[in-house]
Amino acid sequence: MITFFRNIFASKIGLFLTMCFVALIAIAFASADVTGSGAFGGVTGSGTAAQIGESKLSTSELSQSVNNAFRAEQRQNTGLDLKTYVEGGGFDSILDRLINSFVIADFGRKYGMTAGKRLVDGEIASIPSFQGADGQFSEENFRRALQQQGIKEQQLRDDFTRNLLADQLLTVSGFGASVPQKLVTPYASLLLEARQGQIAIVPSAAFVENVKPADAALAAYYSQNGSRYTIPERRSISYSLFSKDRFNETIKPTEKEIEGQYNLDKARYAAxxxxxxxxxxxxxxxxxxxxxxxxxxxxxxxxxxxxxxxxxxxxxxxxxxxxxxxxxxxxxxxxxxxxxxxxxxxxxxxxxxxxxxxxxxxxxAAQSLEQVRAQIVAELSREKIDQALAELTVTMEDEFAAGSSLADIAQAEELKIESTPMLLANGQNPDDPNYRPIPEMQRILPVAFSLEEDSDPQVVEIIPGQQYAIMDVSKITAAAPPPLKSIEQIVARDYILEEGSKKAKVAADKIAEQISGGATLSKAVADAGVRLPAVESVRSSRADLARQSQQGQVPPPLTLMFSMAEGTAKTLKAPQNQGWFVVNLNNIDPGDASEREDLLAATRGQFKQVFGNEYTEQFINAMRADVGVEKNDDALTTLKNQLVGRN
CATH class of the missing domain: 3.10.50.40 (Chitinase A; domain 3)
Structure with a gap:
């Protein structure tokens, strides 16, 4: 759902405002009844997670938003589970963002600011998912989208209102931030700073013993590192596809309808x-x-x-x-x-x-009925089929809401039910790397993985106005590591590498210690007592580092080299227990950007953005103090425990 409304909450002033308006629209999340304490109430839909001025953030809305944001993250990181997301700060981050959005809206209303109905209508109408084939707002698409996502119209309007008030208040908060030249020049000069050093690798493989690990040691290692092998949540989906073609032979206009349409359009066919x-x-x-x-x-x-x-x-x-x-x-x-x-x-x-x-x-010349009969039949057939398809999807949605199962509807409409194997959210089958889902799964999977276990079957639009699917989640397997026996070779490989990494660390620390004592890196590597790869000399500037960072290609040892003191050596663990790096920084060549107007201007612009975001953050803090924020710690703790499965 977050992806669906991604553009709604885009900030006009940068990263900070974007952070404030992620996960405001929630998908259906059914939380169990938990009795709360104090004046706030429980963790059900009527409970209050926080009191913000005159407004209340309910525990239900908070739980919906957390679940929604988690699903969005899970689509990018299929190995993520809800417990890891919540305990890794996801819960607190969403709570803070929601409170900020309520604070901004309450502050605006307090001082006479509004976001009128017509303005909200305009924002809603601009969302592509709510538009028809002609690019105009479609009431049918709007209602269908809300129903599929389990969102009430008022909830959506409230979220838009809060965002519009934020646009009015926050856009100017960081405007006009100025930066003194004495601050700009040193930072711009850093981009010209160059460093020269050497890097050695001490691979774990050089210390691996060709001995099978003991069963007890392997079991203990697997127990301690089970999360590394966790298979993300998987779901099996039952579905049936249908399209407007199913009506081609059954829906035809009557002779009366044909004649009526001809008479209605008589001027069109006149001379x-x-x-x-x-x-x-x-x-x-x-x-x-x-x-x-x-x-x-x-x-x-x-x-x-x-x-x-x-x-x-x-x-x-x-x-x-x-x-x-x-x-x-x-x-x-x-x-x-x-x-x-x-x-x-x-x-x-x-x-x-x-x-x-x-x-x-x-x-x-004028055209007779017989001359234009085929054209009228085609137009009327198309209209009647479009209407029949729309009525069918609405009827299916109503039947599902009334308790009908996927099998009931498929039997009534003579549709064939297909089922997928247990799939990840990205459509992969961990048990069969060669498995390829049907193309329609690109539209079905996001809906299937947004549903709760007891949700009703859904109607999913595959091609607007052309093809649809009815689907249900038939089985859910929670994220969990597989049995040790099924991946014993992989675990044994990782165990052996980790043991080798421990010995590699001892050797790397000894090399770094020798460099501190005055030895060269090449001499220390040669004296390590084991054959190691040749030492590599490197030279780079911070500008090079910045360019590589934008491409996501900065080697970790190079990053470490730019945080070290001249003439020192440090060790760094290689990814996946592959070994250890020894980084020796020989020389620092400081840069001078005092004559580089291009760098000074770019740095000044970056500082203005940072300062602007800081002003915005401080403005929000001031608004929080003005309207008042009171959190219900008991309800928040209980809700967090619910989400991670603790009693």
Whole structure:
């Protein structure tokens, strides 16, 4: 759901405001009844997680938002489970963001600021998911989206209102932040700083013993590191696909409907005349007549218009009624009186006096019912099929809400039910790396993984107005590590590498100690008593480091080198127990950006953004103090325990 409304809460002032408005729209989350204490109440939908000014943040809304944000994170990190997310700060982060959004809205209302209904309507109408094929707001799509996500319209409107008030208040809070030059120059100079050093790797493989680990040692290692092998939550999905094609042979317009449509559109099929014209509009009748005379004498209308400093409008083919609507009846009468190839007499509209060159006259004969029958049948069939498909999806949604199962609806509509194996949220099957889900799963999976275990089956739109699916989550397997026996070889490999890493650390520490005593890195590596890879010399600047960081390619030893003192050596563990790095910093070449206006300007701009975000944060803190925030610690603790499965 967060992905669905991602653009709704985008900040106009940068990262800080974005942080304040993530996870405001919640998906259905059914929390168990837990009795609370004190004036706040329990952890049910009527409980209060925090009192913010005149508003209350309910425990239900908080739990919905946490669950929603977790699902969004899980789509990016399929190995994430709810307990890890909550205990890793996700719960507290969402709570703080929600409180901030309530604070801003309450502060705005307190001092007379509003976000009117028309403004909220405009924001809702701009969401692509609520728009139809014509790009306009679709009430049907809007209602369907709310129903699929389990959101009440008022909840959505409240979230938009809070966000709009935040835009009004926070946009100016960091505007105009200034930065002194004495602060800018040293930081800009850091980008020009260069460092030269050496890096050695002490691989774990150099210390691995070719001996099978003892069963007890392997079991103890697996027990301590089970989270490393956890398979994320998996779900099996039952579904049936259907499209508008199912109605092609069963829905046909009746003869009465065909005749009625023909009579309704009789003017469309009547005989008609269109004229292809070029026209010029002049300010006076005399000027128009003079121009008409020039064209009548053989001058082209374009040349005649150029001679008086005007240009020709190429109107193209137009009917008399259409021309009367865009110009005037007098203009239409004059144009449709002129002969083909001739020029019309001057006629007046609200814009001035028109003359037109009639390039071509096109006459279309009247069409009988039999001549246009196929066209009418196709149009009526398309309309009736679209209506039948829309009514079918609404009926299915109503039946699911009333308690019907997926099997009930599939049987009634003669649909075939298919089932997936146990899939991850990204569609992968851990038991079969070669498994590939059907393309329609790209639309089904996000809905399936947003549902709770006891949720009703859902209708999912695959191709708007064309194809749909009905689906239900038939089985959920919680995130858990597999049995040791099934991955024993992998665990044994990791255990052996970790044991080798411990010995590699001892060797790396000894090398670093020798460097501190005056030895070179090459000499210390040679004296390590085990064959190690050659030492690598490196030289880089902070600007190079920044560029590599943007590409996500900064080697950890290089990052460490830029946090060390000159003439020192440090050790760093390699990823996945592959070994240890020894980093020796030989020389620091300080930079000077005092003459680099490009760097100074860029650094100044970055500081302005940082300062602006800081001003915004302080403004929010001041608003919190003004409206008052009181957290219900007992209810929050109980809710957090619920989410992670603790009693």
């Amino acid at each position: 008609s005349e269109t004229r292809n014209i070029d026209q010029v509009i002049l300010p006076t009748e005399a000027a128009a007549q003079a121009l008409a005379d020039k064209v009548a004498d053989g001058m082209s209308i374009g040349a005649a218009a150029d001679s008086v400093g005007l240009s020709v409008a190429e109107v193209g083919s137009v009917s008399k009624g259409a021309l009367a609507g865009t110009a005037s009846q007098a203009v239409a009468d004059a144009v449709f009186t002129a002969a083909s190839g001739g020029v019309s007499q001057p006629a007046q509209s609200a814009l001035g006096w028109h003359i037109a060159k009639v390039n071509e006259v096109q006459n279309v």
